[in-house]
Amino acid sequence: MDLNLLKELVSIDTSKPENKPKAVEVIVEAARNRGLRAEVVEDSKGIPNVLVYGKGNGKKVLFVTHYDVVPPGDGWTRDPFTPVVEDGKLYGRGAADDKSAIVAVLDALASVENAAVEPVLVVAGAEETGESEGFMKELEGDVAIIVDSGPNPTIGSSGVLKWTITVKGKQAHSAYPFLGKNALYDAAKIVTFVERFASFAEKFLRSEYAGAEHYEKLPVRPSATVLHAGSAWNIIPSTAEVHVSIRTIPEWNNDLMEPLFLELLEEFARENGIEYEVRKDIDMEAWVSEGEETERFYDLYREVTGLDVNPAVELGGTDGVHFKDRMPVVQFGPMRPENNIHGPDEFVYLKDVEMVERVVREILRRGL
Ligand SMILES: [Zn+2]
Structure with a gap:
């Protein structure tokens, strides 16, 4: 693995649009130095992307x-x-x-002359920022x-379902609480309802697939995440807002979870005399990709890494969603939960980068 190239790339702050051309230049030059053909493709917003073509014939593997x-x-x-090591x-x-x-894929591409697939980095x-979606959706x-x-x-x-639940009460002076209806109390009841629903889901609404982390059988994961209520200490609040999300799984996807949750909520609200409105904000389905290539990938991966891994599903979303309707998708890489991605002191274990390079090299040698 070319540590100097990795350090050079990390040293460029590519969160800033003005630094992107510099990073693109470094990647293109690194590809050409390795004897690989590279192409810069600007998307409709003028953002540059790079395609690097490895040498081989067979299935086109992106x-x-x-x-x-x-x-x-x-x-x-x-x-x-x-960057420091x-x-x-x-x-x-x-x-x-x-x-x-x-860097791992680039070095693997450079090390195999006649790949059993047609590889493209x-x-x-x-x-x-989600802006590469259009570019990815067009790749074949x-x-x-x-x-x-x-x-x-x-x-x-x-997958994700997300709603804003607005609880309706009646405003009053807090010295005269009998004149009002406290929306904060009702919102708190809904929060507790969601918490109970979450422990039910964790026990009973589980996938056959493992989670990429933590879960042996990935469950549906409901959460209440935002509560907005009240404006002053001496006013009984007339409205409150609760944000609720559910992370869904392939077997309990959005089409099943949405009516289940909303009907239970309605029943709970009726029993407790709670008035509310629901607005749906996000609806992205869970998905799973299968095919002979994914099975072959797992066989190869177990052999190369010695890790005992079984088909799993990510806890969040990934870019696989932009490809899953057109081709089988596998997701892996060097990122562990402790790597602090998107946090302070992000790091990568160099042995994990080498693992990625090894796996890619074997895909090139053996095919999928
Ligand atoms: Zn990423």
Whole structure:
């Protein structure tokens, strides 16, 4: 793995649009130095993306990465754009998410002359802001490998449902509470209802698939995350807002979870005399991708890494969603939960970057 190239990429603050051309230049030059053909593709917004073509024939396998990063944020004990190696870890914004994947795939492509697949390294320029969606949706291929995840490979992602529940009460002076109806009390009841529903879901609404982290059988995960209520200490509030989200799974997808939750909520509100309105804000389905290629990937992955992994689903969303309707999708990479991606002191274990390079090289040698 070319550590100097990784350090050079991490040192460029690609959260800023004006620095993106510099990163693109570095990637294109690194590809050409390795004897690989590289192409810069600007999307409709003028954001540059890079495609690097490996040498081989067979199924067209897209290795999907991104060079943009989120801003550093607060709390760093090191300079986020001065990469340093300590105890086998490289620190810096983008070290794990997702610049090490670019270098790992690039080096793997350079090391195999006659691949058993037609490999393409895709390096998107605005993944973190969601602006690369259009670019990704137009890419053609036979298999997509999203190298923007962790060492536990996944073939799907959780879905999301999100609502704003507005509770209706009646405003009054707090010296005369009998004249009002306290929306905050009713909102608190709804919060407790969601908490109970969450423990029910964790026990009974579970997937056959493991979670990429933590869960042996990934459950549906409801949460109450925002509560807005009240304006002054001496006023009984007339409205309150509760934000509720449910992370769904392929077996309990949005079409099942939405009526189940809303009907239970309605019954609970009726029993408790709560008046409310619901607005749905987000509705993204869970998905899972299957095919002979994903099975072959898992076999190869177990053999190369020695890790005992089974098909799993991501707890959040990934870019696999932009490919899943056109081709089988696998997601993996060097990102572990402790790597602080999007947080302070982001780092990557160099041995994980080498693992990614090894896996990609074996895909090239053996095919999928
Ligand atoms: Zn990423």
